[in-house]
Amino acid sequence: MFCVTSSEIGAIMNITKGGLVLFSANSNSSCMELSKRIAERLGVEMGKVQVYQEPNRETRVQIQESVRGKDVFIIQTVSKDVNTTIMELLIMVYACKTSCAKSIIGVIPYFPYSKQCKMRKRGSIVSKLLASMMCKAGLTHLITMDLHQKEIQGFFNIPVDNLRASPFLLQYIQEEIPDYRNAVIVAKSPASAKRHLGCSQLLLVGIAVIHGEAQDAESDMVDGRHSPPTAKNVAAIHPSLEIPMLIPKEKPPITVVGDVGGRIAIIVDDIIDDVDSFLAAAETLKERGAYKIFVMATHGLLSSDAPRLIEESAIDEVVVTNTIPHEIQKLQCPKIKTVDISMILSEAIRRIHNGESMSYLFRNIGLDD
Numbered sequence: 001m002f003c004v005t006s007s008e009i010g011a012i013m014n015i016t017k018g019g020l021v022l023f024s025a026n027s028n029s030s031c032m033e034l035s036k037r038i039a040e041r042l043g044v045e046m047g048k049v050q051v052y053q054e055p056n057r058e059t060r061v062q063i064q065e066s067v068r069g070k071d072v073f074i075i076q077t078v079s080k081d082v083n084t085t086i087m088e089l090l091i092m093v094y095a096c097k098t099s100c101a102k103s104i105i106g107v108i109p110y111f112p113y114s115k116q117c118k119m120r121k122r123g124s125i126v127s128k129l130l131a132s133m134m135c136k137a138g139l140t141h142l143i144t145m146d147l148h149q150k151e152i153q154g155f156f157n158i159p160v161d162n163l164r165a166s167p168f169l170l171q172y173i174q175e176e177i178p179d180y181r182n183a184v185i186v187a188k189s190p191a192s193a194k195r196h197l198g199c200s201q202l203l204l205v206g207i208a209v210i211h212g213e214a215q216d217a218e219s220d221m222v223d224g225r226h227s228p229p230t231a232k233n234v235a236a237i238h239p240s241l242e243i244p245m246l247i248p249k250e251k252p253p254i255t256v257v258g259d260v261g262g263r264i265a266i267i268v269d270d271i272i273d274d275v276d277s278f279l280a281a282a283e284t285l286k287e288r289g290a291y292k293i294f295v296m297a298t299h300g301l302l303s304s305d306a307p308r309l310i311e312e313s314a315i316d317e318v319v320v321t322n323t324i325p326h327e328i329q330k331l332q333c334p335k336i337k338t339v340d341i342s343m344i345l346s347e348a349i350r351r352i353h354n355g356e357s358m359s360y361l362f363r364n365i366g367l368d369d
Contacts, residue, residue, distance in 0.1 A: 019102070020044060020353045021067050025076040025092045026085070027051040027059070030325050034109070035075040037322075037342035042350060047072075051088055059087045067101040071353050075107040075345075078324055080303075082112050086130065090137045097138030105141040105352060106134065107345060109323035110299045114148035115271070117155075131155035143348050145323055145341065146270045146298040161348060161358055165298040165321050168339045170202060172319055173266065176337075177294070183264040184208050184290075186256075188281055196268050208258025208265070210281050254284045261289030266296060272320060273301035275309050282314045292316050300326050300336070307333035 022044055024035035039046050048064040074096070076089045089106065096104045116126035134142070135157055142156060145163045153160040173180050185200040185207045187193040193209045200207040265285045272278060272295060282293045293315050300320030302310075310318055311333045318333075320326065321341045330336045344361065351358055 019070045020349075021047045021065070021070050021072045021101075022349075023047040023049050023063075023072065023074045023092065023096075025049075025051060025061075025074050025088045026079065027053060027088060028079045028081075030327065031077045031079050031085075033325060034077050034322055034342055034345075037340065038075060038107075038346045038349065041342060041346035049092070051092070053084070059084065059091055061088070061091045061095050063092075063095050063099060067096050067099050069100065069102050071103050071105065072096045072101045073105045073107055073349050073353075078108075078110050078112050086112060086133075090133060093134065093137040093139050103140045104138050105143060105349070106139050107143045107349065109145045109321075109341070109345065110301075111144045111147055111152065114152060117149050117152050125155075127152050128155045141352065143345065143352070145321075145345075148270055161352075161361075163344055163348060163361060165323075165339070165341050165344075166199065168321065168341055168344075169268075169296050169298075169319065170199065172337075172339050173203065173294075173296070177264065179264065181205065182262075183266050184258065184260050186210060186258075186260070186265050186267045186281070186285065188267060188269055188277065192269070199268055206258060206263075208256055208260050210254060210284065211257055212252040212254040213277070213280075254280060256284060256288050260285055263290055264292040264294065265290035266294045269295070269297045271299045271301060272297040272318065273303050273306070275302075275306045275313075278315065279309060279313045286314045294319065296320075299323050300329070300338075302326055302329045302336070307336065310335055 022035070022039050022042070024032050024046060026032055026035075035046060050062040050064060052060055054060055074089065074092055076085060078085050089108070093104055093106065111127070113126040113130050116123070119125055131152070132155070140158055142158060142160045143163065144160065146165055147153065147162050150162065153162060173183070177183065180203065183203070183205050185196050185203070185205060187196045187207065187209045190209055190211055193207065197207060267278060267281055278295055285293055295315055295318045297320050300318070301324060307329045315335065317335050317337060319337045319339060321339045323341065326336065326338070330338070348358065348361060351361070
C-alpha cells in the first residue's frame, strides 16, 4: 500500500530544470483545472497551444511555441466526450513528435476504455488498441493513476508509471471522519478484497466483503454466463456434438462477509460510474446495521443520473479525486466531495524531467495493492 503523505511530497518538491513544456490537450475549459493546479505547483507557465473543433467536428491542434529538444508533458483529463478527448491527445502527441520534441510524456490520470481490458464474447480488448495508438503517435512515457487492471501496463511498449491515490483518500478518512476507528473497509467483491486489505491495515480497522450481485445486474449480458444458452435437451440442439454443455452460472444473492453492525462502512473502489451496484451494496450494508456509509473511489465518472441516485440513496458521502472534472455533478449532489491529487502528479513530472528515481512515490506498495 502506497503511504507517502501529501506533506512529505510537498517537502521534497523543488524547482524543475529548464527545458520543460507543460501542455493541456483539452479543448474543454472545464477540464483544464487540474492542469493549472499542476503548473502552479511546478512553478511553470502552461505551454501555448490551441486546441479546437472545426465546424465539421474534426480536431485541430496548433502548437504556438517551440518544443524542439524539450521534455513535453501533455496533461489530458477525460471529458464526457471521451472519443474527442482521445483524438485531442493523439493529435497533440503527433504534433510534438513532428516538431522534434526530445520526449513526450502523457499525463492521463484516468486512462479511458480501461474497463475494456478483457475479451468479452466477440468483443475486443480496446485498452490494447488505445495503448498501441498512443505509442504509434509518439508517446515516450505515460503517467497515470489507479489503472482499472494493473495488467494494462503490459499493453504499452513504453515506461508506464501507475501512481496511487490511496494516501490522499486515507488522509481524508483520518481528517474528515472523526470516529473512523469504528469503521470497516468494504470490498464490493471477493476479487477486490485482497487489494483493499492494505487500506484496512493502515487504518487499523476491519474489512468486510460483499458477495453476490443484484438480480438484474448488467454483467449478465457481458460476462458470458448465458453463452452457451441453457438447454434441457442438449442432443436436440446439438445432435452430433459430444462436448458437454456448460451450465450458466447462477447469481448468488447479495450477502456481507464480516461484521458491519453499528459501524461506519467505507466502500472502496477505483471507479464509480454507473452507481447501481453501489446503491445495492449500501442498502445491504444498512440492513446489516451500518449506521453511516461512505463511498471512496479514485475516478468519479458519475455518468447519467448518478448524482440524483446518490442524493436519494442511503449513501452518506461519496469521495472522489479530481482525475476527472465533476463540478456539475457536485452541484447536483452535495454528497459528492473532492480530493486533490495534483501534488503527486506534479512531483512525478518533476522527477521524470530531472532524471530522478520514481521509487519514492511507490514506497511500501505490495504486489496486490
